[in-house]
Structure formats: C-alpha cells, structure tokens
Amino acid sequence: MYQIIDGKKIAQEIKEELREKVAAWKEQGKHFCLAVIQVGNDPASSVYVGNKKKACAYIGIDSLSYELSEETSQQELLELVEKLNVDDKVNGILVQLPLPKQIDEHKIIQAIAPDKDVDGFHEKNVGALCVGSKGYVSCTPLGIIQLLKRSKVEIEGKNCVVIGRSNIVGKPMALLLLRENGTVTVCHSRTQNIKEITKQADILIVAVGKPQFIDDSYVKEGAVVIDVGIHRDANNKLCGDVDFEKVAPHTSAITPVPGGVGPMTIAMLMYNCVQNAM
Numbered sequence: 001m002y003q004i005i006d007g008k009k010i011a012q013e014i015k016e017e018l019r020e021k022v023a024a025w026k027e028q029g030k031h032f033c034l035a036v037i038q039v040g041n042d043p044a045s046s047v048y049v050g051n052k053k054k055a056c057a058y059i060g061i062d063s064l065s066y067e068l069s070e071e072t073s074q075q076e077l078l079e080l081v082e083k084l085n086v087d088d089k090v091n092g093i094l095v096q097l098p099l100p101k102q103i104d105e106h107k108i109i110q111a112i113a114p115d116k117d118v119d120g121f122h123e124k125n126v127g128a129l130c131v132g133s134k135g136y137v138s139c140t141p142l143g144i145i146q147l148l149k150r151s152k153v154e155i156e157g158k159n160c161v162v163i164g165r166s167n168i169v170g171k172p173m174a175l176l177l178l179r180e181n182g183t184v185t186v187c188h189s190r191t192q193n194i195k196e197i198t199k200q201a202d203i204l205i206v207a208v209g210k211p212q213f214i215d216d217s218y219v220k221e222g223a224v225v226i227d228v229g230i231h232r233d234a235n236n237k238l239c240g241d242v243d244f245e246k247v248a249p250h251t252s253a254i255t256p257v258p259g260g261v262g263p264m265t266i267a268m269l270m271y272n273c274v275q276n277a278m
C-alpha cells in the first residue's frame with residue numbers, strides 16, 4: 001500500500017510553527033511585512049495573490065497590496081519596486097507572474113533587492129544556491145524538500161530524477177536534491193529514451209507542465225513520486241502532470257493534486273518572508 005504525502009497537512013504544520021515564532025519575535029519588537037504586486041487582473045493570479053495575503057494574515061505578517069492596471073508600463077513597475085527596495089518597513093517583495101507583455105519579467109525580477117527577493121528568483125539568489133551559500137530559494141522546490149523530509153523519505157544516496165528544467169522549478173529542484181546528497185538526473189523535452197532514465201528513479205519529481213503526462217510505464221516499482229503540475233482536466237477537475245490512478249499503486253509514496261505540492265509553495269513563501277525579517 002502506498003503512502004499519500006499530505007501537502008495540506010504538512011503546509012499547515014509549517015504555518016503553525018511560523019505563526020508561533022512570529023508571535024514570539026513580535027514581542028521582541030520585530031516587524032514582518034510582505035509587499036505583493038499584481039499587474040492586471042488575471043483570475044488565476046488573483047487567486048494566488050489572495051491566498052498569499054490570507055497566509056500572511058494567518059501567520060502575523062503584514063501585507064501591502066499593490067494592484068496595478070494591465071496597462072502599467074515597465075518604468076512604472078520598476079519605480080514601485082525601487083521604492084519598496086529602500087522602504088525599511090518592507091522585508092519582502094513579491095511580483096506575481098506572469099506580467100503583461102509590455103513588461104520584461106527578467107528585468108523586474110533582477111530589479112528586486114536580492115535580500116527582499118522572497119521568491120528566490122533573483123540571479124544572486126540562484127547563484128547562491130548553485131555554490132551552496134546562503135540566499136532565498138524558490139518556494140516550490142524548497143517545499144518539495146520539506147515534503148520529502150517530513151514524510152521521512154531519505155534523499156541521500158538515492159537516484160533522483162527531475163522532469164523539467166525551468167528556472168523556478170526544475171533547475172532549483174535539481175540543485176536542492178544535490179545539496180541533500182541525492183544523485184540527480186534532469187530530463188527535458190530533448191531527452192532521449194526518457195523512460196529508461198525515469199525507471200531508475202527512487203525519487204521522481206515531475207514538473208513537465210502537461211496534464212497526466214506520466215503513467216506507470218515511467219515509474220519504477222516502489223518509487224516516490226512528486227507531482228508539481230496543476231491543470232484542469234476535461235471535467236474541469238484539478239489534476240497534475242501525473243496520472244494518479246495509474247501511477248499511485250506502483251509507488252511507495254505519492255503527492256496528490258490538489259493537496260500535494262501546491263499548499264507547500266505558499267507555506268515556503270511565508271517561511272522565506274520570516275527568514276528575511278530575522
């Protein structure tokens with residue numbers, strides 16, 4: 001029988017731990033504030049931003065909300081980021097992605113002060129992860145490491161395969177698994193004989209961005225499978241990059257969608273905000 005890795009429960013545990021710490025630190029006069037910027041009113045972004053603000057309120061972090069119009073220019077957004085960079089009351093800055101097409105996302109991310117970049121997307125933080133020094137780490141992969149550790153999944157010495165090499169999931173995921181002494185392989189759209197590689201995985205992390213792409217033919221018997229994907233299926237039901245029904249019986253542990261990786265991303269954003277204020 002396989003274990004369902006309960007991301008909702010683990011995320012709640014982390015939020016409770018943070019809430020207690022924040023309350024204690026506030027008594028010592030410390031202050032926590034996250035600035036959240038949304039440009040335009042993409043419905044999915046509005047849901048994510050709303051959830052982030054709710055999590056801040058729960059933990060005791062103040063949130064400053066900036067809702068800018070879809071027509072905002074790159075210069076206007078850069079000016080706001082600059083203002084927040086030098087505002088001592090603000091510990092963390094989050095610009096919700098994607099941004100409208102007139103704005104260069106890379107330019108905006110690089111404009112955020114690295115010590116306020118709670119998403120961990122700035123090149124300085126990515127570089128720090130690469131060389132093993134202190135810095136902010138992208139929340140989704142950071143959350144996956146917590147899911148594995150708190151579910152007592154050993155990473156050290158294990159064959160870890162990551163499908164996907166995006167800057168926000170696949171690449172930092174591979175670096176974090178390496179930091180935990182896993183033996184790491186990264187697959188992508190040009191990988192040949194991908195099943196031969198994924199069938200070697202003790203831990204398979206799927207961030208391919210394609211609904212129910214991974215079935216049991218990709219998975220070694222008894223592997224741990226982490227599904228990063230979020231999609232709507234033909235019946236408008238949430239599903240992941242993994243075909244859960246087909247894959248789960250062949251695993252020792254697996255994350256569901258919803259209730260797996262998703263809740264961890266917000267919990268780790270809160271973790272990053274709190275680290276920043278310390």
Ligand code: NAP
Nearest residue numbers: 140164165166169188189207208209228229230261262265
């Ligand atoms: P992405 O930027 O689209 O990257 C997808 C990766 O998959 C790319 O590296 C791509 O390879 C690779 N790929 C595509 N087709 C492939 C194939 N047939 N075989 C092997 N590799 C293939 O996506 P992302 O931002 O990393 O996100 C991945 C998924 O996670 C999405 O469903 C996204 O919605 C979800 N997500 C969830 C959370 C959460 O909090 N739960 C957070 C972030 C993302 P190339 O590089 O060669 O193109």
